[in-house]
Amino acid sequence: MNFDFSDDQKMLRDQAHKFLSEKCTTKTVRKVFTSGDGYDKDLWKQIADMGWLGTAIPEEFGGLGLGYLELCVIAEELGRALAPVPFSSTVYLFAEAILAAGTDEQKKKYLPKIASGELIGTFARAEGAGAVTPKSIRTTFKGGKLSGKKIAVVDGMDADFAVVLARSSDDAGERGTALAIVDLKGSGVKRKAEDSIDPSRKHAAIEFDGASAEALGKAGEGWSIAANVLNRAAIMTAFEQVGGSDSCLAMAKDYAMQRYAFGRLIASYQAIKHKLADMYVNTELARSNAYYGAWALSTNARELPLAAAAARVSATQAFDYASKENIQTHGGIGFTWEADCHFYYKRSRELGLSLGPQRTWKEKLVSELEASNA
Secondary structure, three states: OOOOOEEEEEEEEHHHHHHHHHHHHHHHHHHHHOOOOOOOOOHHHHHHHHHHHHOOOOOOHHOOOOOHHHHHHHHHHHHHHHHOOOOHHHHHHHHOOOOOHHHHHHHHHHHHHHHHOOOEEEEEEOOOOOOOOOOOOOOOOOOOEEEEEEEEOOOOOOOEEEEEEEEEOOOOOOEEEEEEEEEEOOOOOOEEEEEEOOOOOOOOEEEEEEEEEEEOOOOOOOOHHHHHHHHHHHHHHHHHHHHHHHHHHHHHHHOOOOOOOOOOOHHOOOOHHHHHHHHHHHHHHHHHHHHHHHHHHHHHOOOOOHHHHHHHHHHEEEEHHHHHHHHHHHHOOOOOOOOOHHHHHHHHHHHHOOOOHHHHHHHHHHHHHHHHOO
16 A cells, blocks of 8 residues: 555645645734734745645535645645644545535535635634533524634634534534534624634634524534544645644754754754654654645545544654744753744644644543544
8 A cells, every 4th residue: 555645646745735835924923913914924825826726625515626645735825834823624524524525505605716716714613612522512503693712713803704613402412513604704703812722823712693594504413523534634634733843853963963062053952862762753653643634634534533643643643742842942042032942832832722622632542542443
C-alpha cells in the first residue's frame, strides 16, 4: 500500500509553497495581529482565485473536483505559512457539512459561493466549558427557528453562514440532535467577539433568538453527521499542524546554526541537538499518521474514525512541542513580540482546541483501537 502523494500532487504542493512564501510571510500574520481585522482579505481573495477553496468540491457545484489528497497538501502549506484566513472553518467544516448532508438544492446554493470565495462559513458546536456531548446541547431548532447560544465559534465574527448543532426533540441523547444552516447576518442573530490566543483566528459568541434556519440532513442524525465532519476536519487540520511543526523545526535549526554562546554555535551543544531531534521525530510521527488519515479520507475507508483520532492526537502533540521548543531554542529573544516564535505557539494552541479538547480525541483513539481489535 502506497501512502505517498503522486507527482502531480507534489507539484501542487510545490506551487502552493511558492505562492504562500511570496504572498504570506510572518509580516502578513503580524499585520493581522495588530490590525484586528481577523483575517487578511487580500490573501483570501488570492487563495480563492487560485481555486483552492473548491479543491474537493465537485465541478458540478463550481469546484475543481480534484479530491481530498490535493486538499491535504494545500492544508500542509497553509499551516507552514500560518495563513491568516478562514480556510479551515469554511472548507474543512462548513463545506464538508454541506457535502455530507446537504440536499442538491443546498449544495447548489452554498458550494459555488464557497469555491469562489464569496461565502465564509463556520461550524458552531460548543456551549460551555468542556467537551461537547449530546447532553451539553441546549440550543434548540424547532419549526425552522433556532434559539440558544454558542461560544468559541472559530471565525464567527467574519462568517456569513454557520452550521449549528442543536436539539430538535426532548430526547437527551444523540437522536435528539439536528444540524441547521443559519444566516449570521439575518434577524435574531447577535454576535460578540471573544478573546482568542490567536488573533488571526477570531472567535465569537453567537446568540440565536428565534433566528430563521434550514435543516441540514435528517432530524435525529445531527450528532452522527457532525462526528463524521469532525473526523474529516481532524485529518485536514493535522496537515496544517504538521506544516506548522515543520516550520518551527526549521526556525529552531536555522537559529541554532547561527547563534553563538560561550564561543560556540549553540547547535554544537548536545542539549540543543537532542531538542531538535525530538522535534523531528514528533513531526515525522505526526506526518505518518496524517498520511494514513489522508488515505482513509480519500477512500472513505472504514478506518476513518481511527485514522482521524490518531492523526489528531499525534499532530496536536507534535505542533505543541515544536512551537514551545522553538521558543526555548531562541532563548530570551524567543519570548519577545519582535520574534516570530509566538505566532506558531499561538496557532498551535488554537488548532489544538478548535475541534475539541485532546482528552476527547485520546478517548476516541482508545475506543477505536479497542473496537478494531475486538
